[in-house]
Amino acid sequence: xxxxxxxxxxxxxxxxxxxxxxxxxxxxxxxxxxxxxxxxxxxxxxxxxxxxxxxxxxxxxxxxxxxxxxxxxxxxxxxxxxxxxx
Numbered sequence: 913x914x915x916x917x918x919x920x921x922x923x924x925x926x927x928x929x930x931x932x933x934x935x936x937x938x939x940x941x942x943x944x945x946x947x948x949x950x951x952x953x954x955x956x957x958x959x960x961x962x963x964x965x966x967x968x969x970x971x972x973x974x975x976x977x978x979x980x981x982x983x984x985x986x987x988x989x990x991x992x993x994x995x996x997x998x
Contacts, residue, residue, distance in 0.1 A: 913975050915940065915959075916949040921976060923984040924961065924968075934961070958991065968993050 913921075919931035919940075932949040934940060939962040940947050953959070957972045969992040976987065 913953055913977075914949065915942065915947055915951045915953050918953050918972070918975065918987075921979055921984070922987040923981065924959075924970070924988070939963075959988075962996075966993060966995050 915935055916928050916931040919925040919934075920928040925931040925934060935947055935949040935951075938946055941960045942951055942953060943958050944960075947959075953972055953975070955972050955975055959970050959972065961968045961970070968990065970988040970990050972988050974987050979987065
């Protein structure tokens with residue numbers, strides 16, 4: 913599945929266009945390698961996302977084409993979350 917679609921389906925980022933912009937700015941990496949919006953992700957991959965003043969690392973548990981809001985958090989596990997010092 914494409915990275916931007918996974919971010920939208922998992923609700924880590926609300927809109928696919930926003931997910932594409934964030935990825936194209938180089939703020940997302942998959943298993944330590946900088947990713948583009950069109951990069952493929954699979955279960956077991958580790959994503960690192962830079963949101964403003966924090967870095968979130970998540971592990972992908974499952975890939976689904978669509979999911980309910982209540983079930984979206986089960987698609988990933990948060991491994992770490994840290995603030996970036998200003």
